Amino acid sequence: MPEPMIPDQERLAACARDIADAGRDLGARGWTPATSSNFSMRYDADHVAVTISGRDKGRLGLDDIMLVDLKGAAVATQARPSAETLLHVQMYRRDPTIGAVLHTHSLNQTVASRLYAGTGLIRFSGFELQKAITGYTTHESELDLPVFPNTQDMPELVERVDAWLDSGKPLHGYLIDGHGIYTWGRTMAEAKRHLEAFEFLLAADLELRRLSR
Numbered sequence: 001m002p003e004p005m006i007p008d009q010e011r012l013a014a015c016a017r018d019i020a021d022a023g024r025d026l027g028a029r030g031w032t033p034a035t036s037s038n039f040s041m042r043y044d045a046d047h048v049a050v051t052i053s054g055r056d057k058g059r060l061g062l063d064d065i066m067l068v069d070l071k072g073a074a075v076a077t078q079a080r081p082s083a084e085t086l087l088h089v090q091m092y093r094r095d096p097t098i099g100a101v102l103h104t105h106s107l108n109q110t111v112a113s114r115l116y117a118g119t120g121l122i123r124f125s126g127f128e129l130q131k132a133i134t135g136y137t138t139h140e141s142e143l144d145l146p147v148f149p150n151t152q153d154m155p156e157l158v159e160r161v162d163a164w165l166d167s168g169k170p171l172h173g174y175l176i177d178g179h180g181i182y183t184w185g186r187t188m189a190e191a192k193r194h195l196e197a198f199e200f201l202l203a204a205d206l207e208l209r210r211l212s213r
């Protein structure tokens, strides 16, 4: 039997503080309505600090964050991790450089996901803010944000994300139809920058659609 993992409380608290700070900021913008959204940070190579399911993500305290392994199983706690923890740990498993994953439910994210569910993709081009996504150096690039069908079956969603990544196409975030967005970064700051950029790009796209009706 392997020894049970005993979390370093200081390290876990440091992750929890960063997650709670991000949650307060994103909640204040109205992107985490009605306990929706979930957040995580890499704790070490094999573990992730993640929000406990059902908590108000705009008012998180240190007790609202728990540890899971890279399969999404709770570590050293009976608490239940966020409903979509499998989508978080998938990214940490696939890319060891990822340090934070953010999922929110803003109105723009949800409305855009419904509008583009049919095409399965939003392609941004010509926006300076595309450069806020790591690796994009010009507004002349094409930045794709896929829209996957919503389901309560997390392994099914994990499979769709895996299929996209396995095809070799770049992926910096995705929408889930009628639901919200996932994005990530090497640090919490980078994940937040990506989230803000996608939110702005979605808002701009929706506004242009309104104006050109």
Ligand SMILES: CSC[C@@H](O)[C@@H](O)C(=O)COP(=O)(O)O
Pocket (backbone or CB within 6 Å): 034, 035, 036, 037, 038, 051, 052, 053, 054, 055, 081, 082, 083, 084, 103
């Ligand atoms: C409150 S409905 C939203 C949930 O179903 C889910 O999508 C979500 O974002 C939050 O789930 P949670 O388990 O609290 O992390």
Ligand SMILES: [Zn+2]
Pocket (backbone or CB within 6 Å): 036, 037, 038, 084, 103, 104, 105, 179, 180
């Ligand atoms: Zn959600």
